[in-house]
Amino acid sequence: MTDQDPFNQALEEMLADHSPRHLASELDQQEQQMVRMAQLLRGTRAGEPSPVFRETLAELLAQEPRRISRRTAFFTTAGALAAGLLAGLGLDRLFRHGGGGGNWVQVASADTLHEGAVQSFKAGDRQGFLIKQGGRLRAVSRLCTDVGCPLNYSNGNHRLVCPCHGAEFDLHGKNLVGAGPYSTPLPPLPAFEIQVEGNAVKVWTG
Amino acid sequence: MEGSPNLEGVFSRYLDPVYRFLYTRVGNREDAEDLTSEVFLKATRQLDRSRPEASMAKWLFTVAQTVLADHWRQYYRSGAPVQLDETRAAEIPDRGHSPAPTEKSEALVAAVLEQLPERYRRVLELRFLQGYSIQETAREMKVTPDNVKVIQHRALAKAVQITGEWS
Numbered sequence: 001m002t003d004q005d006p007f008n009q010a011l012e013e014m015l016a017d018h019s020p021r022h023l024a025s026e027l028d029q030q031e032q033q034m035v036r037m038a039q040l041l042r043g044t045r046a047g048e049p050s051p052v053f054r055e056t057l058a059e060l061l062a063q064e065p066r067r068i069s070r071r072t073a074f075f076t077t078a079g080a081l082a083a084g085l086l087a088g089l090g091l092d093r094l095f096r097h098g099g100g101g102g103n104w105v106q107v108a109s110a111d112t113l114h115e116g117a118v119q120s121f122k123a124g125d126r127q128g129f130l131i132k133q134g135g136r137l138r139a140v141s142r143l144c145t146d147v148g149c150p151l152n153y154s155n156g157n158h159r160l161v162c163p164c165h166g167a168e169f170d171l172h173g174k175n176l177v178g179a180g181p182y183s184t185p186l187p188p189l190p191a192f193e194i195q196v197e198g199n200a201v202k203v204w205t206g
Numbered sequence: 207m208e209g210s211p212n213l214e215g216v217f218s219r220y221l222d223p224v225y226r227f228l229y230t231r232v233g234n235r236e237d238a239e240d241l242t243s244e245v246f247l248k249a250t251r252q253l254d255r256s257r258p259e260a261s262m263a264k265w266l267f268t269v270a271q272t273v274l275a276d277h278w279r280q281y282y283r284s285g286a287p288v289q290l291d292e293t294r295a296a297e298i299p300d301r302g303h304s305p306a307p308t309e310k311s312e313a314l315v316a317a318v319l320e321q322l323p324e325r326y327r328r329v330l331e332l333r334f335l336q337g338y339s340i341q342e343t344a345r346e347m348k349v350t351p352d353n354v355k356v357i358q359h360r361a362l363a364k365a366v367q368i369t370g371e372w373s
Contacts, residue, residue: 008355015337017235021281032282034362037318037369041334042233044315049225053239060243061217061250147243 007031011038022180059125060148063141063190102206110199113137118153118171124205128192129153129160131171139192139203140172146179146186160189216262217246224270230311231274233334241277245270318365326361333358 004012006027010020020035027035107121108130117132120142127142127150140160142150149164160169165179173189193204224245229238248269319327325347332338332346333354343358344351 007359011333011358014234015334019232019234019236019240021237021277024281030363030366033366034359036278036282037362037365038334039233040231040311041315041330041365042337043230044312044335045233045337046226046229046238049221049239049242050235053242054221057221057243057246058217061246147240 007035010035014039014042056143056148059127060143060145062125063143102204104195104202105205106200106202107139108201110137110196110201113201118155118158120153121203123192123203126192126203126205128203129171130194130201130203133171137194137196137201138172139194140169140189141192143189144169144179144186145175145189151189216249216266220263220266221246224266227267227270228274232277237277241270241273244273248273314369318368321368322361322364325357326364329354329357330361330365 006023010023010027013020013023014035020039024032024035103124105123107123107128108119113119113130113132115132115135117130119130121128121130121139128139129142129151130137130139142160144151144162144164144167146162146165146167149162151160151162151169153159154161158171159176160171160173162168162179166177167175167179167186168177169175169189173191175186175188178185195202195204221242225238225242228241228245229235232238232241245266249266252269319330322330328347329343332343333340338346340351340354343354347354347357349357
């Protein structure tokens with residue numbers, strides 16, 4: 001199966017429910033159209049989206065309006081100042097979430113987090129990484145902003161790496177390598193609000 | 207209030223039809239999932255929540271078509287072959303009812319298969335509709351696996367040629 005020509009390989013990939021798109025550039029125009037014809041034939045067998053996909057996408061979408069509102073509401077300097085002020089008062093949450101939809105959830109004990117720690121957590125239906133750098137804590141979403149696959153921490157280069165299409169993010173959530181062979185740049189990973197109460201490290205799940 | 211129960215409703219009602227619409231055209235789960243995600247992410251960013259739901263649904267499928275067209279452009283450098291696009295599919299006479307988003311391509315597939323010689327139709331049915339492997343198809347058609355590949359290649363070429371003639 002492995003030493004097939006790209007045309008037959010593309011057909012096999014598609015029949016195995018994988019994308020043949022990475023092979024398209026190795027095909028001539030006629031072959032591309034033939035693969036697309038095969039895709040159309042195979043497409044008559046469309047099923048339901050898988051429960052895992054349904055759930056992952058729902059979670060990704062739930063994070064999306066938050067990111068947008070933050071960007072648009074607080075983009076100007078005045079907005080940023082106001083945001084800082086509101087955050088200091090703990091009111092930005094109310095402002096942003098309309099007063100509902102989240103909790104503070106403990107995700108770690110402060111005394112177990114050493115400098116440089118990168119720890120994954122689940123809080124309600126959210127997933128993230130808790131990171132300690134320069135004595136400070138922060139938390140970013142664990143879900144890739146491409147299609148929502150959970151990222152893995154690679155401690156060799158201190159990056160968060162997507163197992164699905166190879167996207168990479170730094171420990172601040174900034175996208176360094178995009179997804180797929182064309183490396184489409186991606187939005188940053190949303191940050192969690194974080195709070196330390198005594199020894200309890202908590203994140204806001206709204 | 208920016209929390210949008212609206213959007214959740216739209217998501218839960220239209221995930222299946224949008225996914226199926228895309229799967230029908232790409233024929234594999236990976237592409238269908240990637241493109242569906244893209245459609246709903248775009249929708250979340252751009253959705254006008256004051257729209258009535260019917261126009262929202264229509265708009266979602268417009269987004270799906272744009273996302274799909276971008277996909278073909280991005281990966282298949284030759285661009286969309288005219289014979290497989292929506293307008294061609296729409297020209298296939300249907301049976302007098304208004305087609306669901308996935309029905310056009312089903313009609314197209316049926317029409318293509320109908321015009322193929324028996325042997326070509328058989329290989330395409332076994333391979334792509336039933337999902338038989340090359341070996342299974344070879345056993346079924348009583349030919350060698352290499353023959354299956356040759357027949358399959360000719361059948362797909364012929365199918366492309368037939369749809370090309372419709373344009």
